[in-house]
Amino acid sequence: MDSIMKSYFENLEAKDKNVQLEAFQHIMNATKEKVDWSYEVWDQLIDWLTDSDNHRRARAAQFLAGLAISDPEKKMLHDFPMLWEVTKESKFVTARHTIQSIWKVGLAGKEQREMLLNYMIDRFKNAIDEKHYTLIRYDMIVGLKKLYDEIKDEHIREIAMDLIECEEDNKYRKKYLSAWK
Template identity: 70%
Template sequence: MDSLTKSYFDNLEAKDKDLQFEAFNNIKAAIDEEVDWAYEVWNQLKDWLTDPDNHRRSRGAQFLSGLAISDPEQRMLQDFPALWEVTKDPKFVTARHSLQSIWKIGLAGEEQKDLLIAHISDRFRNGAEEKHYTLIRFDMIQGLRNLYDELKDETIKQTAMALIETEEAEKYRKKYLSVWK
């Protein structure tokens, strides 16, 4: 890892919130592309998924999701359950940030995509008792749209449409469909 990237990770713990925010954004931008330093931080990020600090849990989930494309050893296939748990975090903002970035795992390969879609589909169908469930459903549909936009895989769109059709409330069905306009 180059010294600049290392400084971004160091600055995530800075007292200055602006410095933290800048570091966070720089790391997010870096992991939009494949990087060669993923495994230098992988275990630390995995540990963050269960950290008492909700910011670390959120960052760990978001960064690992982005680093899935830089994972030739396919560690994500084993680590996915821990990351998925953060999408159900007791702190809703942490859960939501994690859920909004988890779609990136689907960019890493066919197995990762299938694993992700299976979890999204199951939660969409069976998570009605969750707090803020309509927002969670919206984020999952948006994630499928983001994945579709990157991969142009029609089965992703078909899956999303099938999930949307299971929504009984017309206003929410329309809201979810708006993601695909």
């Protein structure tokens, strides 16, 4: 990892919120492409998934989702359940940031994509008892659309349409469908 990227990770802990935000944005942008430094931060990020600081948990989850494409050893297949737990966070903003990023795991390969889809299907079908379940469902449908747009796998579109059909409330069914327009 170069010194600039190291400084971004250090700046996540800066006192100045603007410095933290700038560092966060640079790291998120870097993870849009494959990087060669993923394993230099991987274990630290895994530890952050259970940190007492919800900002660390959210950042770690978002970074790991992005770093899934930079994981030739397929550690994500083992670590995904810990990442998924952050989607069930009691602090909803942390959970939501994670849900909105987790689709990126599906870009890492077929095994990772199948695992992600299985978790999402199960959560969509069983989230009805959760607080804010309609937002959770919407974010997952949006994530499926983003994944579909990246890899053009018709199976993903079919899954999304099947999930949308499960929604009994017409108002929410329309909202979920709007993500696929």
